[in-house]
Amino acid sequence: MTEVLRATGITKAYGGRTVLRDASLTVDEGETIVIIGPSGSGKTTLLRCLNWLEMPDAGTITLRGEPIGRDASGRLLGEAALARQRSRVGFVFQRFNLFAHLSALENVAIGPRRVLGLAPEEARERARHELGRVHLASHVDKRPSQLSGGQQQRVAIARALAMKPELILFDEPTSALDPELVTEVVDVMRELALAGLTLVAVTHEMRFARSAADRVVFMDEGTVVETGPPERIFDAPLHERTRRFLAHLHE
């Protein structure tokens, strides 16, 4: 398997409170990884470090062997180089973060247009295609405020897809949604996983984890406790902490 991303020894503290300590993760091409763990376990912070939305205090992240955020000698990358790297990694936010002033189509087209330098019509064409992929072909001209939460999150997924990223990171993509809207987002994610895209999702959607994940990563207190196929983690966890978390979850 070709390795897409490798994070090694990621450590991050905010004002003396250590959120991540020596967390490591590798992601292979085509893999779907689900990160679970109690709130405050550092899942989201780890995800945000992966594309340098947060700068780790220590540790290295490589994207296809190329260090992220720093050059080979460890110096921080300039803004332009960092932006280029970020364009290769998609990110889907818990609260969608769609551009409020733009239509669904423009939200998806802005990246290909401004970052990849596609011609306006070409960028719109790609946006239409990606919105079709998340089943929103009939909503392209609506603004985010005219869409339901589930639709907004799917636009956000299309926005990430339009960059043709090497992997997509999902930060609790369904936890801001009303329960009846969760399925449509999970279904799209599952379709992407089955289509062979590389996905890393922080989520508590156990159905998604069971049906789509190749590996589940359990995190607690800022570090990766154990990693394994979903059946193994859910049905026969090795660590007491994993067992306790899963027991809580099923209550």
Next chain:
Amino acid sequence: MVFDWELVRQSVPLLAAGLLTTIRICSLAMVIGVVLGGVLGLVSLSRFAPARWLVTAYVDFIRGTPLLIQIFLVYFALPVVGINLPEFWAGVIALGLNAAGFIAEIVRAGVGSVEKGQAEAARSIGMRHHQILLHVLLPQSLRAVVPPTTNELITLVKGSALLSVISVYELTRAGQAIIAVHFAPFEIFLMIALYYYLTISALAWFSRWLERRLPVW
């Protein structure tokens, strides 16, 4: 006291000539103020610290000194360094530079107050800092920026009365000239006030119209 209606009638065209100059000067100064203020506002949000410091220093100076002194500086100090400006243009530049300082601050605050998830999402798709400012944050700040900018432009129109001190023949100066001949300060100042009031009302109306046309989301 007798109200001199005949003088009021005669003054209408004289004051209108002054008002025309006021409008000309203010329009040009507004263009300078909005364009330069917008640019300075964005520069104050740029990644280059020295550029940000320069804007901060400029804004501090504009806010920290009276407009009257700024007008004198443009009019009297610039010739010392070899720049000779006719009063009209000295007025335009002084008012424009003054408004730019305040508008820069309005833009900085407006753009800076756009929800931070917007910039984060733009970063996540690989947009550059300047692209985020221009294509994501600035458009979303317009609704917040227009009302205080209107206030600033209204202040600019009122401030243009101070240009009478460098003998620009604008509305206030035109009125003073009539007063000097006929000594009817009450009638004339009342008329000047009315002329300013109507001008500023038109500006405020335009601003409300613009605000209504800005998209809601």
